[in-house]
Amino acid sequence: MTVVLIFLAALWILGRVLRAPVRQRVVAMAAVWLASGLALAILPVDTGLRQALGGDLRVWAAVSVLGLLGAGYFVALQRLRGKAPTASPPVTSGKFSPEELDRYARHIMLREIGGPGQKALKAAKVLVIGAGGLGSPALLYLAAAGVGVIGVMDADTVDASNLQRQIIHKDQGIGLPKVQSAQEAMKALNPHVEVRPYQRRFDAETAPVLEEYDLILDGSDNFDTRYLVNREAARAGKPLISAAITQWEGQISLYDSAHGTPCYECIFPERPAPGLVPTCAEAGVAAPLPGVIGAMMAMEAVKHLTGAGLTLRGRLLIHDALYAETRVIALTKREDCAVCGVKH
Ligand SMILES: [Zn+2]
DSSP states (O other), X not given: OHHHHHHHHHHHHHHHHTTOOHHHHHHHHHHHHHHHHHHHHHSOTTOHHHHHHTSOHHHHHHXXXXXXXXXXXHHHHHHHHHHSOOSOSOSSSSSOOHHHHHHTHHHHTSTTTHHHHHHHHHHOEEEXXXXXXXXXXXXXXXXXXXXXXXXXXXXXXXXXXXXTTOTTSOGGGTTSBHHHHHHHHHHHHOTTSEEEEEOSOOSTTTGGGGGGOSEEEEOOSSHHHHHXXXXXXXXXXXXXXXXXXXXXXXXXXXXXXXXXXXXXXXXXXXXXXXXXXOOHHHHOBOTXXXXXXXXXXXXXXXXXXXXXXXXXXXXXXXXXXXXXXXEEEEOOOOTTOTTTOSOO
């Protein structure tokens, strides 16, 4: 009998090494066990094989009963575990799966972020307006960082001329809606985040979507949208990380007028005359510049959401890539601001 049991154990281990499914291994072991019982039942008492098997059918039957009881207990346990709530998919649950803990380990070990910070990122909802040059790195880093819900709004489709800097999109994606292309890239990078695509322009009609988010990132490429996003974000009381680039220079700040900081219009009260400030399409832009500023947008978002460090609240960062210079200037609220001032 012992010989058979050792053989069965060896069979189980071999199956495990060969990565055979559990069901196959159990069937093979049951077949061997039944064959040994059959041999005990039909072979004459004095045959060598029967002697080797232990000789007694009653012992075989007793071991069979014990084995069945053990198997029944194991199956019942598995069923109970199957009914318990599973850790994945973890998009809406507050707990991290082992895979997520491994994925975010380098964040969790940072003193300023840690487990609570990573949880805050998972619980956060961030809307990014514009899936272009600034939106590309911002969206990718928000997804990689584990921001739970990421909204992306853009009405355009991917064009070949975008690919010089809009790194979230691919050559095969030319012609696709940018929000779809961006969604695919983010989900490919991190399937644990939820992406909500809006293939629309940001305008008075779509503005109420801000209410669903905790933080807004504006990487749009025109003044009309930038001023409107600022106005609507201020009205909704949502913090706004707004950035802009042209040619070799970029700027970024965190506007949160509901909590005492200036808003975009406090700093730039006069909208430039149409055609005065050329767009990227008219003036050109260095490929990595939106990468630098867009990644800063994601960095500021992570800091804002986790409470780490000192954000760009009330400060404007200006980066001159051509001369590799970066300046940060303090901003002040304008009391007569048309958006957030008290005297307008
Ligand atoms: Zn203002």
